[in-house]
Amino acid sequence: MGPSRSRSSRLEWLEYVSASIGMAFACSGFAMFGQLFAFATGWVLLAAVVTAGVFCGALSLSIGELASMYPSAPGVRTYLKAAFGDHFSLAVTFAMLCVVLLFAGVESFAFHAALRQLFPSLSPMAGMTLAIATVAGLNLAGFEVPRKAQLVLAGLIVALLVAVSLLSLGAATPAAHVEAAAPAGATGAVAAVGGAVFLYTGFEWVTPLGRSPQAYRARIPWSMPVALSVLTVVFGLLTVALWRCVPGSILRDSLTPHIVLGERWAGRGAQLAMIAVSLFATLTTFNAGLMGGSRLLYILARDRRFFSWAAHLSPRTGNPTRAVMAIAGACWLAAIAEWYLNAYSQAATICAALYAAVYACFGLASAALRRTRPSARRSYRTPLPVPVQLALAGMMGLFGLALLAAPRVDAAAVRGGFALIIAASSALAFVFVRRATAPHAQAPAPLQNPLEAR
Amino acid sequence: MSTIDRREALTHALSLFKAKVNQHPRLRTLLQGWDRDIVIECDDADVSQALHVRRSLVADVSEATSGADVTITMRGSHSVLVDVFEGRRSPATLFLDGDLQVFASDKDQVKLDAIALLLWD
Numbered sequence: 001m002g003p004s005r006s007r008s009s010r011l012e013w014l015e016y017v018s019a020s021i022g023m024a025f026a027c028s029g030f031a032m033f034g035q036l037f038a039f040a041t042g043w044v045l046l047a048a049v050v051t052a053g054v055f056c057g058a059l060s061l062s063i064g065e066l067a068s069m070y071p072s073a074p075g076v077r078t079y080l081k082a083a084f085g086d087h088f089s090l091a092v093t094f095a096m097l098c099v100v101l102l103f104a105g106v107e108s109f110a111f112h113a114a115l116r117q118l119f120p121s122l123s124p125m126a127g128m129t130l131a132i133a134t135v136a137g138l139n140l141a142g143f144e145v146p147r148k149a150q151l152v153l154a155g156l157i158v159a160l161l162v163a164v165s166l167l168s169l170g171a172a173t174p175a176a177h178v179e180a181a182a183p184a185g186a187t188g189a190v191a192a193v194g195g196a197v198f199l200y201t202g203f204e205w206v207t208p209l210g211r212s213p214q215a216y217r218a219r220i221p222w223s224m225p226v227a228l229s230v231l232t233v234v235f236g237l238l239t240v241a242l243w244r245c246v247p248g249s250i251l252r253d254s255l256t257p258h259i260v261l262g263e264r265w266a267g268r269g270a271q272l273a274m275i276a277v278s279l280f281a282t283l284t285t286f287n288a289g290l291m292g293g294s295r296l297l298y299i300l301a302r303d304r305r306f307f308s309w310a311a312h313l314s315p316r317t318g319n320p321t322r323a324v325m326a327i328a329g330a331c332w333l334a335a336i337a338e339w340y341l342n343a344y345s346q347a348a349t350i351c352a353a354l355y356a357a358v359y360a361c362f363g364l365a366s367a368a369l370r371r372t373r374p375s376a377r378r379s380y381r382t383p384l385p386v387p388v389q390l391a392l393a394g395m396m397g398l399f400g401l402a403l404l405a406a407p408r409v410d411a412a413a414v415r416g417g418f419a420l421i422i423a424a425s426s427a428l429a430f431v432f433v434r435r436a437t438a439p440h441a442q443a444p445a446p447l448q449n450p451l452e453a454r
Numbered sequence: 455m456s457t458i459d460r461r462e463a464l465t466h467a468l469s470l471f472k473a474k475v476n477q478h479p480r481l482r483t484l485l486q487g488w489d490r491d492i493v494i495e496c497d498d499a500d501v502s503q504a505l506h507v508r509r510s511l512v513a514d515v516s517e518a519t520s521g522a523d524v525t526i527t528m529r530g531s532h533s534v535l536v537d538v539f540e541g542r543r544s545p546a547t548l549f550l551d552g553d554l555q556v557f558a559s560d561k562d563q564v565k566l567d568a569i570a571l572l573l574w575d
Contacts, residue, residue, distance in 0.1 A: 073550070082551075144559060215557075299549070302571070303544070316483060
């Protein structure tokens with residue numbers, strides 16, 4: 001391998017690491033910090049954030065193995081179908097699409113909250129609509145953030161967060177804290193780990209992005225733990241800075257604690273830097289979420305696991321316009337509903353619990369496939385033995401359950417919302433699998449010309 | 455089936471595909487401005503071919519050259535690839551099942567699927 005080939009290979013690997021980091025940064029993740037400070041604070045919260053990062057890192061090795069078995073495949077649907085069958089995998093895929101909708105509401109409102117620091121008269125409706133319409137427009141135009149730009153954006157976000165955290169810690173005498181380390185008790189401390197998982201979610205979205213089969217031997221699998229190590233350091237530093245410099249009473253009510261931190265302790269420049277972080281985070285993650293969601297919906301429709309109208313393509317660009325508009329419209333409705341009901345905290349908690357469950361499923365899938373398909377080709381194998389993978393999956397599930405079980409005034413709404421999504425996803429999966437596998441559906445009539453259908 | 459037979463079978467499937475794409479008037483619009491070199495690799499045989507899309511047409515089918523800078527790689531077993539290019543099996547289902555791998559940007563993946571959708575569904 002010549003020096004230029006080796007340099008290009010390193011650059012490619014860096015692009016994977018930055019994509020994994022970039023997908024995890026989101027305005028809604030910062031908003032989750034307020035929730036975390038309601039469960040725990042101080043060293044307990046720092047331990048929770050680090051523990052969540054370590055667990056995600058360990059599980060990412062199992063995800064890397066699954067990706068090496070099914071390179072380029074849309075992870076959640078393919079891995080879980082291979083391990084647990086069509087019904088289960090489709091139910092989890094629909095649940096993930098629900099997460100995209102809930103996440104969009106939290107993300108667009110947190111984005112609006114960040115933008116309002118610059119434009120105080122911006123209404124929530126206008127801010128959220130602007131966020132969703134911009135991202136939908138970019139998707140319809142077929143715009144993708146170039147990989148090198150993603151690398152620069154991820155590097156900027158990391159550098160700005162680390163700089164503001166360190167600057168804040170060094171700038172002033174820490175605020176006095178008299179709060180208990182775990183305001184919500186032991187369950188709250190475990191729930192904080194479940195909530196902290198939400199900070200890292202999205203890191204696995206790098207798995208379909210490999211440029212070649214060779215990328216799945218090491219570059220893609222190892223990009224995730226490396227990205228998670230960077231994220232753990234960044235979120236750990238931010239946790240300490242928030243804890244030491246911003247009173248808990250402010251944190252618990254804030255959707256933009258990083259901006260509060262910048263403003264309080266490092267001045268207007270730092271506040272603007274944190275607003276820039278919010279905008280970059282939304283541009284990369286929200287765009288990827290909406291794009292990924294619409295592509296998933298499109299391909300499910302092509303596989304007759306969703307309504308066939310979602311398989312329509314633009315005759316000019318070949319973009320799945322109806323899937324994009326359906327996802328964008330549903331995201332907008334979810335955003336309005338969350339705003340009307342003031343349900344951001346509940347929506348973020350449900351997303352976090354669902355994500356913890358999905359990561360647990362990935363761990364179980366990797367272990368299950370070792371047993372059911374021992375001789376299948378794996379260009380990468382997690383160094384963790386199967387019992388450890390199972391234990392990690394079990395713990396991740398436990399964190400998600402603790403998040404649902406944690407004492408809070410709106411616990412019924414959170415548990416009800418979670419149960420509703422599980423029930424609705426399972427019902428949809430049952431209906432679509434049954435429809436697709438019914439005898440009369442085996443040889444379907446040709447679709448209306450998808451490029452011309454109106 | 456020997457490697458030579460497999461190569462011939464894949465070349466035949468790709469040639470049929472080329473003819474179908476080039477005869478289809480609506481694909482001209484879809485392929486406008488989409489000049490790509492697509493490598494098709496068998497993962498169970500030492501066979502790889504390339505499709506060259508130029509000026510809204512599949513201009514050529516050739517042996518893939520190693521080290522060439524390609525933006526799209528499709529990979530699967532020989533039978534899967536032949537079935538896909540002869541329109542016998544749905545690439546979307548094969549992709550979801552992990553039997554067909556497509557290394558490309560999201561946009562290029564959807565474009566490839568759009569071609570299949572227009573030709574065979």
